[in-house]
Amino acid sequence: MPARVKPPENPVEIHHDGARVVAERGEPLAHALIAADRLPVARSPKLHRPRGPYCLRGGCDGCLARVDGEPNVMTCLRPARGGEKIETQNVLGTRGVDALRAADFLFPRGIDHHRLFAGIRGVSGIVQSFARRVAGLGTLPDATLLPTSATRRDVDVLVIGGGAAGLAALAELPEGAVLVDDGTSPGGRQRAIAPERARELVSKATGRGGELYAETTAIALYREPEQGDGRLHAVALGPASATLFVARAVIVASGRHAPVVAFGENDLPGVYAAGAALALWRGGIALGARLALIGEGAVEEALCRAVAGHAEVIRLREVDVVRAVGRAKVTGIVLRDGGRERRERVDAIVVGGPGSPAMELAVQAGATVEFDALSGYRLHADEDGRLGPALFGTGSLVGSDTPTASGAVTGVRVRRELALGP
Numbered sequence: 291m292p293a294r295v296k297p298p299e300n301p302v303e304i305h306h307d308g309a310r311v312v313a314e315r316g317e318p319l320a321h322a323l324i325a326a327d328r329l330p331v332a333r334s335p336k337l338h339r340p341r342g343p344y345c346l347r348g349g350c351d352g353c354l355a356r357v358d359g360e361p362n363v364m365t366c367l368r369p370a371r372g373g374e375k376i377e378t379q380n381v382l383g384t385r386g387v388d389a390l391r392a393a394d395f396l397f398p399r400g401i402d403h404h405r406l407f408a409g410i411r412g413v414s415g416i417v418q419s420f421a422r423r424v425a426g427l428g429t430l431p432d433a434t435l436l437p438t439s440a441t442r443r444d445v446d447v448l449v450i451g452g453g454a455a456g457l458a459a460l461a462e463l464p465e466g467a468v469l470v471d472d473g474t475s476p477g478g479r480q481r482a483i484a485p486e487r488a489r490e491l492v493s494k495a496t497g498r499g500g501e502l503y504a505e506t507t508a509i510a511l512y513r514e515p516e517q518g519d520g521r522l523h524a525v526a527l528g529p530a531s532a533t534l535f536v537a538r539a540v541i542v543a544s545g546r547h548a549p550v551v552a553f554g555e556n557d558l559p560g561v562y563a564a565g566a567a568l569a570l571w572r573g574g575i576a577l578g579a580r581l582a583l584i585g586e587g588a589v590e591e592a593l594c595r596a597v598a599g600h601a602e603v604i605r606l607r608e609v610d611v612v613r614a615v616g617r618a619k620v621t622g623i624v625l626r627d628g629g630r631e632r633r634e635r636v637d638a639i640v641v642g643g644p645g646s647p648a649m650e651l652a653v654q655a656g657a658t659v660e661f662d663a664l665s666g667y668r669l670h671a672d673e674d675g676r677l678g679p680a681l682f683g684t685g686s687l688v689g690s691d692t693p694t695a696s697g698a699v700t701g702v703r704v705r706r707e708l709a710l711g712p
């Protein structure tokens with residue numbers, strides 16, 4: 291089971307469904323919940339299947355909880371400051387035993403809510419009203435959130451994403467460029483793979499005067515056609531307020547989504563993306579003494595090196611995995627073994643692989659997407675990463691294996707194109 295490998299250096303106390311949990315100040319709340327083995331964290335909105343943090347990068351729904359009366363907080367993106375009250379949402383019972391899970395057993399093939407009892411006089415209305423009560427995510431906040439004023443900032447270049455590529459791009463841009471990143475601190479996966487290198491990149495990125503905003507999520511990227519000046523508008527939500535950035539050019543360095551591998555019960559808490567498992571380890575949290583690891587790549591190899599001597603890692607091919615085992619969290623894995631199946635006890639299942647590009651923002655701004663059966667989805671970019679007028683992609687988002695070099699090249703190109711000085 292998960293546990294801290296060293297005690298927190300700067301401990302704070304948070305509360306999860308009334309239980310006291312110790313967190314390291316500044317670490318994401320989800321990390322603290324995992325370290326305290328508080329899985330599951332959430333329930334799926336329809337079938338009430340147990341959910342746990344999977345990606346730890348704001349890309350799944352496994353860590354959603356109510357925090358201090360605010361529903362649907364991604365606890366993997368909310369730093370622990372001490373005193374937070376975290377509550378499980380949408381359960382009838384407890385997060386571990388939710389009576390509404392009956393939906394999962396009663397409808398093993400899923401619920402087609404468009405057709406279920408639809409049009410049957412009297413029944414349809416009752417079913418709809420019941421579904422409205424039990425489905426969905428969260429309930430209204432405890433208090434009405436007062437509107438906060440958004441500010442507008444005109445910038446030459448906005449970089450979205452603070453991983454290796456985004457930081458390297460910012461390092462090539464002069465004062466006035468801004469980078470936003472939704473993580474609790476910049477560095478992205480680089481922070482997990484090579485923490486020292488990530489620190490160097492952060493210091494280099496801000497060395498020329500570039501500004502860096504963590505905990506800030508770009509939620510929209512678009513043009514205002516009637517303004518006709520080609521500038522891109524980005525709405526970014528920070529911890530306290532929103533900013534509308536209006537930029538002459540935008541570099542999107544949003545990386546790739548956590549990989550998903552198809553096997554039975556792959557949504558059980560205790561299944562983690564490889565990048566998430568490595569980030570936890572760097573944060574002093576071990577997932578257990580025995581891990582199953584599917585897939586290979588730089589993150590997966592770094593994870594194996596990091597946990598060597600602490601955990602046994604069973605390397606698996608995707609085709610050999612049948613299903614995860616466990617009621618509310620992973621306790622084992624079933625594998626194909628010749629013509630038979632065999633069960634292994636594991637504390638966690640770690641899923642590796644390239645994932646798909648996190649291209650939603652780029653597409654909002656007009657980038658186009660291609661698909662081929664071998665490499666999956668990819669953004670249509672020229673050799674320098676141009677995705678459209680004033681819009682650039684860089685790093686793993688556009689398929690680069692060398693995000694730092696890719697980010698630097700993009701930064702230089704944008705600097706020259708906008709004539710922003712040497």
Ligand code: FES
Pocket residue numbers: 320342343344345346347348349350351352353354364365366367
């Ligand atoms: S969104 Fe938080 S773990 Fe995936």
